Amino acid sequence: MKTVYDVIIVGAGPGGSAAAYYLNQAGLDVLLLDKSEFPRDKTCGDGLTPRALHVLSDMGVLEHVEQIGFNIKGIEIHGRKGNRIIAPIPTHETYPDHLVIAPRLKLDHLLLEKAISKKIEFQSSVRVTGIENKNDKVVVRSSLKGVKIEYWSRLVIVAVGANINLLQKIGVLKVQPEMILAARGYYEGLEGLSDRIEAHFEDVPLPGYGWVFPISKTSANIGLGYWKSRFPWKKPPSSARTAMKDWLSKSGHLSRMMKNSSSIGQIKGYPLRVDFQSAPTQLGRILLVGEAAGLVSPLTGEGIDFALESSKLAAAYIVEMFEKGDFSNEEIRGYDSMLRKHFQKLFIFLARIRQIYVNPTLMNKYILATKRYPELKDLLIRVLLSQAEASELVNFSVIRKIVFGI
Numbered sequence: 001m002k003t004v005y006d007v008i009i010v011g012a013g014p015g016g017s018a019a020a021y022y023l024n025q026a027g028l029d030v031l032l033l034d035k036s037e038f039p040r041d042k043t044c045g046d047g048l049t050p051r052a053l054h055v056l057s058d059m060g061v062l063e064h065v066e067q068i069g070f071n072i073k074g075i076e077i078h079g080r081k082g083n084r085i086i087a088p089i090p091t092h093e094t095y096p097d098h099l100v101i102a103p104r105l106k107l108d109h110l111l112l113e114k115a116i117s118k119k120i121e122f123q124s125s126v127r128v129t130g131i132e133n134k135n136d137k138v139v140v141r142s143s144l145k146g147v148k149i150e151y152w153s154r155l156v157i158v159a160v161g162a163n164i165n166l167l168q169k170i171g172v173l174k175v176q177p178e179m180i181l182a183a184r185g186y187y188e189g190l191e192g193l194s195d196r197i198e199a200h201f202e203d204v205p206l207p208g209y210g211w212v213f214p215i216s217k218t219s220a221n222i223g224l225g226y227w228k229s230r231f232p233w234k235k236p237p238s239s240a241r242t243a244m245k246d247w248l249s250k251s252g253h254l255s256r257m258m259k260n261s262s263s264i265g266q267i268k269g270y271p272l273r274v275d276f277q278s279a280p281t282q283l284g285r286i287l288l289v290g291e292a293a294g295l296v297s298p299l300t301g302e303g304i305d306f307a308l309e310s311s312k313l314a315a316a317y318i319v320e321m322f323e324k325g326d327f328s329n330e331e332i333r334g335y336d337s338m339l340r341k342h343f344q345k346l347f348i349f350l351a352r353i354r355q356i357y358v359n360p361t362l363m364n365k366y367i368l369a370t371k372r373y374p375e376l377k378d379l380l381i382r383v384l385l386s387q388a389e390a391s392e393l394v395n396f397s398v399i400r401k402i403v404f405g406i
């Protein structure tokens, strides 16, 4: 164990492991800590967008991820009264033209193994309980099976996902962040699955949607997520698990699909942070990445891609600081501006679109409009995958086609 590491990373999800991998490329001494023993599960829909696959390809693990996951070629969006859109994943100059559904139990372990090296030390079962800036260093306080341990480093990356307790304790997060509530279960023996994912807007709490993400030809991750309604008189479900059970019992589509199926394990619920627009991303020498910085799409709830992308960006920023030997406050504060430059505009538009589109009436109108204007299908899918300027979806000509059909 070193006395002072270059960087300590707290949290070994996709964000933490990707940061470790990229810091290793520059030869920095890194300690990666996680409270869990790996392999460990993480409640998730397991969907890897083309943006996520792009970073995984850069990390040299795409082929392996495709082997542990299930390749997806298209998307179905089910509106009301049986109306639906079926569309392929659009081609893109940078991103792959498919998705992969890869169970987190396997994905996170694979990424962690890729990250660990001579220079990247990993400690499991270490729960970090405090992080404090101390002049030109940072102290990380933790507990390993009840034993208190302190680690020191020049900089710290916090990649703890939606665990806001630690962020509140260290004083970086001062307000309750905006959250999506979500739950998912695994099922086998399903009928009628294809190489498309499904999004459903009927019989689920709104604004929100349900999903069917196949992990094989006969098994899938099925779940739902919803946002707090803007209307105070709309009582939310008592929990995401309750909402999920309700959806499973009401949906005709699901009952046909699940006729002879059985569940694998329990339905599990977990919140998602979607507040990047106003979220803090740095406190002294402590830098936040991925969901710890609120980087989850406020439109769809997907966050693995942004965890991978922000961690790659954070690593590059840190490496440059080490190369320049500049750890001034000004330099460190530039981290926030760099993240905002990459993600702020996209997140503002995704949040706006959510207000307008994650609403069954408008979604239905949109689905009907695609029959007349097929180009709207491609546009919607690109926006959902965070590949298009979300503003394209709220321009006058699109609104006119949806609302008035002209």
Ligand SMILES: Cc1cc2nc3c(=O)[nH]c(=O)nc-3n(C[C@H](O)[C@H](O)[C@H](O)COP(=O)(O)OP(=O)(O)OC[C@H]3O[C@@H](n4cnc5c(N)ncnc54)[C@H](O)[C@@H]3O)c2cc1C
Pocket (backbone or CB within 6 Å): 010, 011, 012, 013, 014, 015, 016, 033, 034, 035, 036, 042, 043, 044, 045, 046, 047, 048, 049, 126, 127, 128, 129, 159, 160, 161, 162, 163, 166, 182, 183, 184, 223, 269, 270, 271, 272, 289, 290, 291, 292, 295, 296, 301, 302, 303, 304, 305, 307
């Ligand atoms: C039901 C549900 C469905 C979702 N579906 C999708 C999807 O299909 N596609 C998608 O892209 N995203 C999805 N998301 C979002 C996605 O799961 C997260 O955005 C993503 O995991 C964030 O990655 P991360 O590395 O930032 O954090 P995480 O993956 O949450 O990793 C955080 C790590 O930090 C560790 N940790 C936390 N606190 C401490 C501590 N105090 N000390 C030490 N270690 C700590 C945890 O053990 C964990 O390993 C979903 C989320 C939910 C809840």
